[in-house]
Amino acid sequence: MEIVAGAGYGCGAWPELTADRRPVLLVPAAKARPVLVEDGWDRDPGVLERLPAAGWSALAGAPGLTVRGPDGRVWFDRPVTAGREWWRALRTHEVLLLVTGPFTGVLDLRPAAAAGRLFLLTTPVHTTHGPRDAGTRA
Template sequence: MEITIAGTGLAGGAWPELLPDRRPVLVVPAPAAPPPHPVDDWSREAACPHDTPHPGWAATAAPPHLTVHRPTGQPWYDAPVTAGREWWRALRTHEVLLLVTGPFTDVFDFRRAAEAGALALLTVDTAFTTP
């Protein structure tokens, strides 16, 4: 019997999370999107203002699809997000998304990257579109 791990965050794809105050987060491992460029002003501080969107960056949501655009208009992330209704509702309510990325490939590598201070964070405005 072959077992394929394809659950959220286990196959190199992005996975949704909610902060304790119910604000939405998208954790994006290295294989799911290009690394942040230093000129993009991603924060390396865990205490960055998660409710203040970074100018120029924007996300467009058409569940289950999410696209995050750089200030140049080019997509940084463009793929479906395997998220439940609660996460999409939180994203619609807050209209702001915290992105977390870094040198990790799955949930098992995430903690090591966090402990090394290697995570990059960016908050973006989010708009919903109807398909």
């Protein structure tokens, strides 16, 4: 997987697009966001070629994104600073790749990836088209 655009300079999640323009959300690991293999997390980038992980769901309406795990608990719920292209890709593909691991920003993402320490998961996404994301459509 090649990440091609985004910031990731702060301590928080940030959006990216893969080389083939699929939406990715990079989320630094945190105790509040468990990563369990039995919930569908994998270290293999081949997750992009498989069906989304069972039980996972995401609701997106710019600027916010809520991701729930198979147990229904919120795994991620906050605004995502993303441009129109990312939101369009999310609506087009209706699948989001989540990447997490021991990184806090763009500078320590590559070392974590090179060491094989990233976990990946795809989830289906439902996007809303209300006032929250009206500014993202063009």
